[in-house]
Amino acid sequence: MVNKPEATRDAYGRALLALGQLRSEVVVLDADLSKSTKTAGFAAKYPERFFNVGIAEADLIGTACGLTLSGLKPFASTFAIFATGRAYDQIRNSVAYPRLPVVIAATHAGLTVGPDGGSHQSLEDIALMRVLPNMQVWVPADGEEAYQMVIEAATETGPVYIRLGRQVVPHVTPADYKFEKGRAQVFGPSGDVTIIACGVMVAEALRAAEELRQAGLSVQVVNMSSIKPLDTEVLEAAASHSRLIVTVEEHFVAGGLGSACVEYLSTLRSRPQVGMLGVEDRFGQSGHPDELLDLYGLRASNIVAAVKRSLDS
Amino acid sequence: MNTVLLRNKAQEMRRLIMEGIAEAGSGHPGGSLSLVEIMSYLYFYQAQLHETDPLWPERDRIILSKGHAAPALYAALAAKGYMPHEEMLTLRKLGSRLQGHPDMRKLPGVEMSTGSLGQGLSVANGLALGLRLQNKANKVYVVLGDGELQEGQVWEAAMTAAHHRLTNLMAVVDYNGLQIDGFTGEVKRLEPLAEKWQAFGWQTVTVDGHSFADLYRGFNVERDDRPLVVIAKTIKGKGVQYMENVADWHGKAPSKAQAQEYIEGIGGDVRG
Numbered sequence: 100m101v102n103k104p105e106a107t108r109d110a111y112g113r114a115l116l117a118l119g120q121l122r123s124e125v126v127v128l129d130a131d132l133s134k135s136t137k138t139a140g141f142a143a144k145y146p147e148r149f150f151n152v153g154i155a156e157a158d159l160i161g162t163a164c165g166l167t168l169s170g171l172k173p174f175a176s177t178f179a180i181f182a183t184g185r186a187y188d189q190i191r192n193s194v195a196y197p198r199l200p201v202v203i204a205a206t207h208a209g210l211t212v213g214p215d216g217g218s219h220q221s222l223e224d225i226a227l228m229r230v231l232p233n234m235q236v237w238v239p240a241d242g243e244e245a246y247q248m249v250i251e252a253a254t255e256t257g258p259v260y261i262r263l264g265r266q267v268v269p270h271v272t273p274a275d276y277k278f279e280k281g282r283a284q285v286f287g288p289s290g291d292v293t294i295i296a297c298g299v300m301v302a303e304a305l306r307a308a309e310e311l312r313q314a315g316l317s318v319q320v321v322n323m324s325s326i327k328p329l330d331t332e333v334l335e336a337a338a339s340h341s342r343l344i345v346t347v348e349e350h351f352v353a354g355g356l357g358s359a360c361v362e363y364l365s366t367l368r369s370r371p372q373v374g375m376l377g378v379e380d381r382f383g384q385s386g387h388p389d390e391l392l393d394l395y396g397l398r399a400s401n402i403v404a405a406v407k408r409s410l411d412s
Numbered sequence: 413m414n415t416v417l418l419r420n421k422a423q424e425m426r427r428l429i430m431e432g433i434a435e436a437g438s439g440h441p442g443g444s445l446s447l448v449e450i451m452s453y454l455y456f457y458q459a460q461l462h463e464t465d466p467l468w469p470e471r472d473r474i475i476l477s478k479g480h481a482a483p484a485l486y487a488a489l490a491a492k493g494y495m496p497h498e499e500m501l502t503l504r505k506l507g508s509r510l511q512g513h514p515d516m517r518k519l520p521g522v523e524m525s526t527g528s529l530g531q532g533l534s535v536a537n538g539l540a541l542g543l544r545l546q547n548k549a550n551k552v553y554v555v556l557g558d559g560e561l562q563e564g565q566v567w568e569a570a571m572t573a574a575h576h577r578l579t580n581l582m583a584v585v586d587y588n589g590l591q592i593d594g595f596t597g598e599v600k601r602l603e604p605l606a607e608k609w610q611a612f613g614w615q616t617v618t619v620d621g622h623s624f625a626d627l628y629r630g631f632n633v634e635r636d637d638r639p640l641v642v643i644a645k646t647i648k649g650k651g652v653q654y655m656e657n658v659a660d661w662h663g664k665a666p667s668k669a670q671a672q673e674y675i676e677g678i679g680g681d682v683r684g
Contacts, residue, residue, distance in 0.1 A: 164524070164534070165539035169539050169548075
């Protein structure tokens with residue numbers, strides 16, 4: 100258990116090294132970004148099990164598919180924008196359709212890529228991946244959860260998309276936490292308000308909850324790290340106990356975590372008011388990650404304001 | 413090599429293709445028929461396959477990258493005895509294992525789900541890399557269309573195969589010269605094709621894709637440390653006179669009467 104701030108991509112690199120030793124069937128692929136995606140450590144230690152296909156994302160995914168057909172367990176890495184955008188058809192038709200056990204570990208997701216700008220800030224990858232049958236979508240909140248997810252993904256018999264970040268994020272995972280797909284991580288008892296977050300927004304949600312509690316509200320935070328399969332039990336509980344549910348994500352509001360939650364909540368007979376925070380219908384831009392989270396309204400203060408506004412209205 | 417057997421199997425496959433597509437009322441006869449000798453050669457001579465078990469672990473793998481030629485693949489599997497001949501009549505129908513494009517999860521013997529063009533060579537590379545890493549001797553064969561070579565991913569994969577010196581990989585291009593919108597030379601020319609592959613680091617052999625002796629020469633050329641591509645010159649719609657070299661028969665089904673006429677013309681029953 101690592102309980103210090105860490106980028107989820109670094110945790111991925113650590114987990115790959117562990118898997119290298121644990122599981123001889125694990126192989127790793129990259130598309131010329133191994134230093135950034137943190138697959139370079141595995142490449143140095145297990146060079147014969149590492150394949151760099153160069154700047155060729157479609158080929159990256161296809162090669163990973165072929166490796167599964169030989170009985171191996173590939174982890175394919177590049178930036179989220181290239182994995183899910185550039186190679187979408189390969190993921191759809193060569194990975195998801197035949198249900199091949201490729202793990203797509205995509206780094207540099209979201210606004211927190213920072214200075215690289217809007218061309219590199221993937222804000223649609225959750226949406227693109229979760230609509231594909233057979234595909235699972237996991238988004239870790241911190242290094243520890245990312246590590247556990249990667250270890251877990253090695254045992255999966257179908258495709259998994261893991262969304263990783265570039266930026267160091269605070270440690271939020273409790274000491275006894277064990278990641279399970281389809282099982283959200285719940286912070287605190289159910290209350291008036293449930294904040295459902297994923298990825299880097301979990302830490303912001305926890306800060307917002309603290310502030311709201313000081314203002315006299317009872318607030319539960321849900322880390323919905325398994326977006327697909329979704330933890331519908333937690334959603335049902337939130338729907339029956341809370342007056343307000345707010346979803347928060349470093350992703351377009353359209354199609355992401357919030358949409359996944361709302362799709363399920365809309366099937367319930369009664370449900371509370373729901374607010375959805377995320378990036379509205381616009382691309383990202385260059386800037387420091389902190390500046391971008393401020394500018395795009397993805398801070399604890401924005402969550403607090405959204406909760407108060409909703410409850411007052 | 414028993415060329416009589418290969419020729420008989422090719423004939424059997426042509427009948428199955430015609431009857432299956434006619435019954436389905438849709439499908440791709442032209443690029444299926446051009447492949448028949450190549451498939452017959454691979455399935456009945458070149459590849460190491462089990463007589464009855466399509467999932468035999470020691471088998472060589474054949475990936476059909478040009479997935480729209482699924483009828484040629486199904487016909488080969490039927491001719492091999494991996495599926496009943498009658499099943500060909502379920503092609504493209506609801507609940508069938510014979511999907512419009514090959515689905516590996518439905519039919520044993522289909523090594524990879526394909527259909528979106530340009531993806532098979534990358535998959536074949538991964539398979540060849542994985543087999544080599546595990547010290548397995550199985551070979552990987554991948555069947556590419558010529559029109560498909562207009563997809564960029566093919567050339568990404570061509571570089572990968574050459575970089576890794578995948579000598580356990582052999583590609584064959586069904587070079588029938590036609591694609592949906594017309595001649596490849598007019599839509600977007602492929603020539604000089606052998607030189608392109610050579611420039612990408614491949615060993616090339618150009619053969620007559622309807623001659624078993626020539627296919628043998630192509631696949632059994634003396635190898636160096638490069639992957640091999642056999643450029644097989646073929647005739648789209650081969651064997652059905654009015655379909656030969658006519659782009660319109662790329663994705664149009666013959667009528668049942670036309671299929672029957674063809675089968676009677678070659679003197680046989682589809683299940684014979």
